[in-house]
Amino acid sequence: MENTSSNQTYLDMELLRFTTAGSVDDGKSTLIGRLLYDSKAIFQDQLEAIEKASIKKGEEHINLALVTDGLRAEREQGITIDVAYRYFHTPKRKFIIADTPGHIQYTRNMVTGASTANAAVILVDARHGVIEQTIRHAYISSLLRIPHVIVCVNKMDLVDFKQDVFTQIQERFLSFSDHLDLHDVRFIPISALLGDNVVERSKNMDWYQGPTLMYLLETIYISNDYNLLDARFPVQYVIRPQSAEYPDYRGYAGRVASGTFKVGDKVKVLPSGFSSVIKEIDFWQDSLDSITAPQSGTIVLEDDLDISRGCMIIPEENGIKQGQDIELMVCWLNEKPMQVGGKYAVKHTTNDLRCLVKEVKYKVNINTLDKDYDDKNVGLNDIACITIRTTKPLFYDSYRKNRITGSLILIDEATNITVGAGMIND
Amino acid sequence: MKLKFNHLRELESESIFVIREVVSQFENPVMLFSGGKDSIVMYHLARKAFFPAKVPFPLMHIDTGHNFKETIDFRDWLVKETGVQLIVRYVQDSIDKGRVVEETGYNASRNKLQTVTLLDGIEELKVDCAMGGGRRDEEKARAKERFFSHRDEFGQWDPKNQRPELWNLFNGRKNIGEHFRVFPISNWTEMDVWQYILMENIALPSLYFSHEREVFERDGVLYAKSPFIKMRDTEKIEKKIVRFRTIGDATCTGAIESPADTLEDIIREVAATRVTERGGRADDKRSEAAMEDRKIEGYF
Numbered sequence: 221m222e223n224t225s226s227n228q229t230y231l232d233m234e235l236l237r238f239t240t241a242g243s244v245d246d247g248k249s250t251l252i253g254r255l256l257y258d259s260k261a262i263f264q265d266q267l268e269a270i271e272k273a274s275i276k277k278g279e280e281h282i283n284l285a286l287v288t289d290g291l292r293a294e295r296e297q298g299i300t301i302d303v304a305y306r307y308f309h310t311p312k313r314k315f316i317i318a319d320t321p322g323h324i325q326y327t328r329n330m331v332t333g334a335s336t337a338n339a340a341v342i343l344v345d346a347r348h349g350v351i352e353q354t355i356r357h358a359y360i361s362s363l364l365r366i367p368h369v370i371v372c373v374n375k376m377d378l379v380d381f382k383q384d385v386f387t388q389i390q391e392r393f394l395s396f397s398d399h400l401d402l403h404d405v406r407f408i409p410i411s412a413l414l415g416d417n418v419v420e421r422s423k424n425m426d427w428y429q430g431p432t433l434m435y436l437l438e439t440i441y442i443s444n445d446y447n448l449l450d451a452r453f454p455v456q457y458v459i460r461p462q463s464a465e466y467p468d469y470r471g472y473a474g475r476v477a478s479g480t481f482k483v484g485d486k487v488k489v490l491p492s493g494f495s496s497v498i499k500e501i502d503f504w505q506d507s508l509d510s511i512t513a514p515q516s517g518t519i520v521l522e523d524d525l526d527i528s529r530g531c532m533i534i535p536e537e538n539g540i541k542q543g544q545d546i547e548l549m550v551c552w553l554n555e556k557p558m559q560v561g562g563k564y565a566v567k568h569t570t571n572d573l574r575c576l577v578k579e580v581k582y583k584v585n586i587n588t589l590d591k592d593y594d595d596k597n598v599g600l601n602d603i604a605c606i607t608i609r610t611t612k613p614l615f616y617d618s619y620r621k622n623r624i625t626g627s628l629i630l631i632d633e634a635t636n637i638t639v640g641a642g643m644i645n646d
Numbered sequence: 647m648k649l650k651f652n653h654l655r656e657l658e659s660e661s662i663f664v665i666r667e668v669v670s671q672f673e674n675p676v677m678l679f680s681g682g683k684d685s686i687v688m689y690h691l692a693r694k695a696f697f698p699a700k701v702p703f704p705l706m707h708i709d710t711g712h713n714f715k716e717t718i719d720f721r722d723w724l725v726k727e728t729g730v731q732l733i734v735r736y737v738q739d740s741i742d743k744g745r746v747v748e749e750t751g752y753n754a755s756r757n758k759l760q761t762v763t764l765l766d767g768i769e770e771l772k773v774d775c776a777m778g779g780g781r782r783d784e785e786k787a788r789a790k791e792r793f794f795s796h797r798d799e800f801g802q803w804d805p806k807n808q809r810p811e812l813w814n815l816f817n818g819r820k821n822i823g824e825h826f827r828v829f830p831i832s833n834w835t836e837m838d839v840w841q842y843i844l845m846e847n848i849a850l851p852s853l854y855f856s857h858e859r860e861v862f863e864r865d866g867v868l869y870a871k872s873p874f875i876k877m878r879d880t881e882k883i884e885k886k887i888v889r890f891r892t893i894g895d896a897t898c899t900g901a902i903e904s905p906a907d908t909l910e911d912i913i914r915e916v917a918a919t920r921v922t923e924r925g926g927r928a929d930d931k932r933s934e935a936a937m938e939d940r941k942i943e944g945y946f
Binding site: 232233234235302303304305306307309313314316328329331332335336456457459460461462463465466469473474475502503504505512514515516529553565567568570623624627628629631636637638641 | 652656657660694695698789817819832837
């Protein structure tokens with residue numbers, strides 16, 4: 221039983237979202253099972269269900285990997301079909317894991333999981349070392365600008381916990397990740413099966429003096445993960461009560477995409493370009509002095525301007541890019557290939573518009589990271605640099621600077637399915 | 647003032663963003679309301695999202711007729727207190743119309759029948775989006791659910807063919823006759839919900855707090871004595887000090903023995919407990935894929 225201070229501890233917790241990447245049989249499910257089990261996020265009835273399922277499948281020990289099995293087809297075939305979300309917490313942080321499968325439609329799922337992640341945990345099998353999939357995982361982490369990457373060299377028990385195996389993998393990884401846009405890469409030798417360096421420090425690897433995976437997840441500094449400099453407030457909804465109590469209230473509701481807004485700030489509203497001053501920042505019954513990403517709130521301006529969903533409030537002196545011809549990296553998510561010259565619906569911040577795909581500049585070979593200027597066919601799981609023309613001007617930052625105002629999705633207008641994930645280039 | 651931005655505030659901010667997206671992207675949304683803590687929290691978030699304006703959509707309750715009285719009393723109190731519109735659709739009406747057939751026997755429950763009443767209600771009222779209080783930590787099939795979950799013209803969920811959901815860009819586009827289920831509190835855990843209720847001082851039905859009740863034991867679960875459950879001769883009614891961790895129908899919601907009568911006590915109990923909250927739900931115990939099957943058909 222926790223003591224009475226547990227409530228206070230819980231109110232001081234931060235949220236960390238991470239994604240797990242690994243290839244088939246590299247022990248990813250076992251690692252997640254281990255994190256959940258050791259942080260006591262697996263309950264007795266779940267454990268009993270896993271025990272039952274393990275026996276039914278004829279396995280000798282409780283298979284922690286079964287914790288992550290969701291749908292019937294997955295249990296029957298022993299595979300993972302889709303991104304699944306898992307939750308656990310320690311006294312320091314609450315964690316959301318986007319657990320992405322290792323094979324079917326890998327890129328599509330990893331991109332989805334990576335889009336909201338603060339950190340990526342990339343698994344490498346110590347016996348196989350860095351393989352094509354590892355390069356792919358590192359590239360996607362870089363492309364999606366996941367701020368922190370933790371490379372777990374797993375199955376160290378199967379290579380007799382040898383330091384040189386770990387060191388070689390680390391060197392090999394760094395030899396190509398140096399060419400990527402990764403700024404914080406850590407390496408940990410682990411055995412997910414036995415628990416070495418996952419939550420508990422390994423007794424088999426005295427040569428490793430670094431942190432355990434859990435310690436890293438608990439302590440990685442994430443407060444800088446949001447862009448704190450360029451304040452952006454996409455207007456999501458206009459609140460107009462028109463009630464006796466609030467006859468003239470007109471508030472712009474939304475979630476701060478980046479930076480901070482303060483009462484008294486001089487701001488500019490796009491696309492009109494009109495200026496005003498922040499009069500109030502409201503959240504429920506509270507009046508706030510300031511609001512910072514990723515808080516939701518409601519901004520009231522001094523002047524009565526024509527503002528609706530899709531407008532963006534930014535500081536008067538801070539510029540934002542504007543244009544209709546946009547170059548971006550796209551990850552294609554659908555079986556039906558991208559049509560050059562085709563029209564797609566676009567969602568960008570709170571804006572809905574349409575675009576024409578003008579050109580494929582190059583495709584990225586995500587196994588070698590080479591740019592291919594000849595093959596212009598962009599199909600499922602492909603990543604390419606393309607240009608689009610939008611039906612109206614877009615107000616944006618590069619994805620490198622801002623994950624919210626620099627990202628967009630393409631939607632097939634006939635099927636309404638999300639077919640492309642776009643990251644706007646500098 | 648400045649709010650301390652802990653993980654609960656981040657979850658709150660995300661949920662409010664999702665609820666506002668619903669109102670912006672759909673024409674005729676409703677919020678499904680069961681009277682349980684998750685839908686109460688979801689409704690609280692909706693009130694915060696639109697304050698000082700009123701919540702711009704109605705609550706919709708699928709009434710099985712097998713509710714605890716305390717749940718209905720609470721629902722009616724909350725509706726009156728906050729001035730929201732309430733739509734109720736009754737499973738009994740679906741039975742009377744011959745749309746569904748009542749289960750019989752000792753484990754009879756109207757839980758599964760709700761799906762038909764819900765889908766009929768959605769069609770009748772031309773609802774294009776129904777928000778639900780489902781959480782991904784609740785059950786393994788729910789772990790794969792999107793925030794914005796597309797349903798075909800039969801109201802069905804196709805788990806293997808879900809739309810990718812990236813960043814905070816939610817795609818609610820659909821064809822006529824299709825609808826969406828949206829789950830604003832997808833990323834909350836049971837503990838988050840309880841801590842948030844405490845932090846925000848949100849009122850709850852008395853069932854969640856410890857009280858004396860006539861119960862009997864079946865398959866290791868304590869059920870409240872109820873006119874809706876057929877008891878076996880071997881089952882005995884006893885008076886016990888209990889509370890409920892989840893609130894569903896009287897026929898499928900188990901009580902736990904507990905002295906916890908304040909939110910602080912409940913949180914301590916949740917922190918120490920080793921069984922999931924749905925461990926007391928007979929509706930999930932029917933088979934390993936019970937939730938998955940119901941969800942595919944169009945369940946909450």
